[in-house]
Amino acid sequence: MNRSRIHIAAWCFLLAAVPAVFAGCGKSESPSPTGREGKMVCVDTATKEAIVMPVADTFPAPNPRTGKRTMMPAMYCLKCARWHPVPPPDQINRTPKATTCPKTGTPLTLDGPWPEEESTASARAGR
């Protein structure tokens, strides 16, 4: 009698513990407070428009709207107050002055104000 009760207790423990483990996994992968995890700013080389899109591993990356491979990674220029396209990560170190503004020579930063994301892009029309 005692033995089967322990057995049941063990099962209960397992059933309770397994979802907790999964929940723990999900939590560790959840986005940082900025909500920018897994996303990056890219500039469409055709329209010069900066948009937020999921991190791409090859460039030019396809534009989420047009599907055309026109998206280059972008860094922010404080002087121009806009995002400039920069070379892909595997080429950026081989390109002199890749991370400075071509117009003003200002060092570019990744910490600029992000453009509206796709889901809120319609709000931009009022500007």
Ligand SMILES: [Zn+2]
């Ligand atoms: Zn600039």
